Amino acid sequence: MPRLYSQPDSGNCYKPRLLMAKLAMPFEHISISSTDGSTRKPEFMAKNPNGKVPLLEFDDGRFLAESNAILLHLAEGSRFVPEDSYERALMYQWLFFEQYTHEPNIAVRRALLVYPERAKDATPERLAATLEGGNKALLVMENQLQKTPYFTGSHISLADIALYAYTHEANRGGYDLAAYPSVAKWLSRVAGDEGHVPITWLPD
Structure with missing residues (x-):
């Protein structure tokens, strides 16, 4: 195991x-x-x-x-990796987006506000910069999700799992997801997918 x-x-x-x-x-x-x-x-x-x-x-x-x-x-060989090579490349595209554009803003701002040991780094300048960067990332997501239900098209993929992790906690970083209705609907779709567990879940 x-x-x-x-x-x-x-x-x-x-x-x-x-x-x-x-x-x-x-x-x-x-x-x-x-x-x-x-x-x-x-x-x-x-x-x-x-x-x-x-x-x-x-x-x-x-x-x-x-x-x-x-x-x-x-996930190799599972339903979370598209068989089509272009859709698979789109999945990689969004995985890179998650780590280079999304996570450094949305996850970092959440950490600055949630963890007491990070409070010293939560300067007004950094909070403003991560808020701006995170909202830009959410707008990119919103524009895509107005076109397709998931990031690679009609089916859930690893891109959705990766982006869901910190997006569904974005409110803890001070982001207003009401401004991104397509993102909010997508979060519900991902949470409704078979086998979903919350961030608090740990195996027995």
């Missing part, structure tokens, strides 16, 4: 847990926090020199880091 090292309230860590729940894939969950220095301890750094979670450990002792890399590995 694979082991997933993850921080339960992290959106990046929620992504693989959500996918594994949808795939009915058994795994052992090991809670570890990046906010208290645990991921920088030597014993964890030996597993992932980058000192971050999530981290997947396989039965044979190999490790895989980075949330979207874990998604791509686990």
Whole structure:
């Protein structure tokens, strides 16, 4: 059984847990926090020199880091990876968008406002910059979701799982999702997909 090292309230860590729940894939969950220095301890750094979670450990002792890399590995051959090569490329496009445009603004602003240890970094300038950047990202999503129900077209893919993780928590970062009705409807569609579990879910 694979082991997933993850921080339960992290959106990046929620992504693989959500996918594994949808795939009915058994795994052992090991809670570890990046906010208290645990991921920088030597014993964890030996597993992932980058000192971050999530981290997947396989039965044979190999490790895989980075949330979207874990998604791509686990979902291979499943309904979450489009068979059509162009739709598959669109999925990659949105996965890159999530990490380079969406997450650095929406996830970071949420962290600045939610975690007390990040409060010192929550300067007015940074909060303003992440608010602006996050709203730009949400507008890009809104424009796409006015055209298609999911990011690669008519079917859910890993792009939707990746973008759902922090978008559904965007209100905790001070974003007004009422301004993005297509995004709000999409969130409901993703939450209604078979096997969905909330961010608080952990395996028994």
